[in-house]
Amino acid sequence: MLITTTSAVDGRPVQEYLGVINAQSIIGANIFKDIFAGLRDVFGGRSKTYERVLEEAKEDALRELSQKAQAMGANGILGVDLDFETIGSGGSMLMVIATGTAVRL
């Protein structure tokens, strides 16, 4: 599965466009990570805990996207776009939306 943010792949023309697919992953950081991040906010510095949560959400969204593409018989996803959003009361949860076009190369 070729996942790319570009709209074309060099040397491999698109044979078939299978449609737009998207996948989202919503992750709550959990109370303890919130506490750590809260401390980070007080004392300053990088919040590795939140960074990891972000990374995890992104991985999940991309994994789901490839599964969807695979189910459609695609072997590539072009023009992938990742959107990050906070949701939930107080913005304590994180949503990652991955969008792309499933294609056969």
Add this chain to the structure above:
Amino acid sequence: MKSYFASYLISHGADPAESTILIFDKNLSIGYRNDAGVNEMESWLIKDVDAVFDLPTQQTKITNRKKSGSVIFIPGKEALVYINELQAEQQKAWHKRKGGKEWVRNFLLLIGILGLLFLLYLLIVPWLSEKMASKVSVKTEQQLGDAVYSSMNLDQQEDAAATAVLNEFFRTMKVPTAYDIRITVVNDNVVNAFALPGGRIVVYTALLKQIKTYPELAALLSHEFTHINNKHSTKSIFRRLGSKVFISLLFGRFGSVSSVLINHADDLRSLTYSRRLEKEADTEGLAILTQRKINPDGFVSLFTHLKEAAPADMLPEFLGSHPDIDKRIAYIKEASREAAVEEDAQLKAIFEKLK
């Protein structure tokens, strides 16, 4: 997750189909088009899979023990290495798996930090708040108390005659203090009395009517006086403020459910503190009485009046701001066992004016 282009042989001797392979932690999924041109998906568990490197074709050959005849060919050696890693990972005990040790370490770290924060909350914040409270000047306390007093609009219901008698009574007790103690008697049917920071004591007539002897009045006044003299209200305010600030720093962006929980836990804790202050006021009030040889039984009968006035279904002690009345009576009796008692004619005479 990793993905590969591969050719997939569904059964022995079948034509290889072009497919995409997604390898996850526990399984791999195969997407391909069958002979009829329809998309098909298959999922194999990583633990059922055998991967070997086929040297002549330079491809990784993956077979499934549960599905003989099916073969996946992935160009290159990378898929083999990845599958071997995943299989080795699955063999390990949970705490040795990737992230497992880190998980244990994080957990210990979390416990440590939570413990530290809890200690901070239980010891350092109250200590700091009390330090700050003791720095508040008498004048500031007076202003605070007066502001509260005037906002309560008690002046209209004041019983001026009784007020004068009580002030005279307290002056005659000659309790040394930096505060200007001003007692006000207020017409109301609540059996209660309270102290405001800075020197104001308010006594309701309903309670005053129940007081039959001068030691009871002395007990009441010395109890409320201790609240003022030991800055109990100011300390409580600072403690509440301190722990509220600390909690909102920690849990500021919490959802409403947890903030309700945390606030209530904090309220219960401040009640414990309030009970401690009440006990302090009782014992130091008792000391004022014994120093002046006033009968300490005044406390006991005062508490009895309070108990009679209290509704039958009293809150359990841990929910109350004051200690349980029976306990209060018990520790007063215990502490005053050897107190010398002498009749104070002057105080008695002043008390008689109330009648």
